[in-house]
Amino acid sequence: MVPAMQPQLRFPGRTGTSLVSAVLLVAAVVALLLAVALPFEQLGESSGSVPVTLAEPAGSGSPDVAGLPEDVVVADVSNEFRLTALELPAGLRVLTGLPDVLTLLSVAVGAWLLGRVLSAIHDGRPFDRRNPGRLAGLAAAVLVGGLVVPVVEAVGTSAVLDHLDLVGPDGPFLAFEATLSFVPVGVALALVGAAEAFRRGRALEDELEGTV
Numbered sequence: 258m259v260p261a262m263q264p265q266l267r268f269p270g271r272t273g274t275s276l277v278s279a280v281l282l283v284a285a286v287v288a289l290l291l292a293v294a295l296p297f298e299q300l301g302e303s304s305g306s307v308p309v310t311l312a313e314p315a316g317s318g319s320p321d322v323a324g325l326p327e328d329v330v331v332a333d334v335s336n337e338f339r340l341t342a343l344e345l346p347a348g349l350r351v352l353t354g355l356p357d358v359l360t361l362l363s364v365a366v367g368a369w370l371l372g373r374v375l376s377a378i379h380d381g382r383p384f385d386r387r388n389p390g391r392l393a394g395l396a397a398a399v400l401v402g403g404l405v406v407p408v409v410e411a412v413g414t415s416a417v418l419d420h421l422d423l424v425g426p427d428g429p430f431l432a433f434e435a436t437l438s439f440v441p442v443g444v445a446l447a448l449v450g451a452a453e454a455f456r457r458g459r460a461l462e463d464e465l466e467g468t469v
Contacts, residue, residue, distance in 0.1 A: 274379045281372030285365045292361035295354055305345040305353035307414040309338050310431040322429045326421060340414075340430070342421060349417055356410040363402035370395045384459040392452035396445040403441025411435035 299305070309331065311320060320338065322331050328343035345353070370391040377385040415433045418424045424432045 274375050278372045278375040278379060281368040281375070285367075285369035285372065288361045288365035288368065292358050292365060295358050295361065296351055299350045299354040300347055302350065303345070304341060304343045305350045305417065306339050306341040307353050307417045308410060309340045309414060309418070310434045311338060312429055312431055324423070324429060329421060340417070342417060345417065345420070349413075349420060352413045352416055355413060356406045359406050359409060360402055363398045363406070367395050367398035367402070370398070384455060384462050386459055389452040389456040389459070392448050392455060396448035396452070399441050399445045399448065403444075404437060407435045407437055 311322070320331055320333070325331065326342075329340060330343075331338055331340050374388050374391050374395075377383065377388055411433050415424070418428070418430055418432060423430055
C-alpha cells in the first residue's frame with residue numbers, strides 16, 4: 258500500500274511577511290551605514306545648509322534677502338527655504354547634518370525592530386517575549402524621528418544664523434522655529450498599546466501552557 262500523503266498547510270501571506278521582513282532588515286543596515294558615513298562626509302566639506310524661515314514672506318525661487326554675507330545664499334528647495342553657507346566651522350557642519358543622521362538612525366532602528374517582529378510572527382511566534390520590547394523601541398524611534406529631529410534642526414538653524422550674525426529683531430530670518438506634529442505621538446501610543454497587547458498575549462499563553 259502507498260502511504261497516504263499528509264496534506265501541507267499553507268498559510269496565506271507567510272511568504273509576503275518573510276519578504277517584507279528581509280527588506281526591512283536590509284533597509285536597516287543600509288540606513289545605519291549611511292548614518293555612520295554622513296558625519297565624515299559633512300566634515301570633508303566646507304559648507305553647510307539649514308532650513309530657514311523668512312521674517313517677511315517671499316515668493317518661490319531665490320529670495321532677495323538683504324544683509325547676507327558674500328558666501329551665503331538662500332534658495333527655495335522643495336518648497337522650503339534653505340540657507341547655505343560656503344564656509345562653516347567643523348562643529349557647525351556636523352550640527353547641520355545631525356538631523357539627517359538622527360533620521361537615518363531612527364529608520365535603521367525602526368526597520369530592524371519591525372523586521373524582527375514580523376520575522377517572529379512568520380515563524381509562528383507572535384507572542385515572543387521580545388516582541389513587546391521591540392514594539393516599544395519602535396515607538397521610541399518614531400518619537401525621535403518625528404519630534405526630536407525637528408527640534409535639533411531648529412537648534413542647528415539658530416546656531417548657524419547666530420554664527421553668521423543674522424539673528425536680531427530686524428534680522429531677515431526667524432531665529433528659532435520648529436514645526437511639530439502630533440502624528441508621531443499618536444503612532445507611538447498605538448505601538449505602545451500593541452506592545453501591551455503582545456505582552457498580555459504572552460502572559461495568557463504562558464498561563465495556558467501551565468494548565469496543560
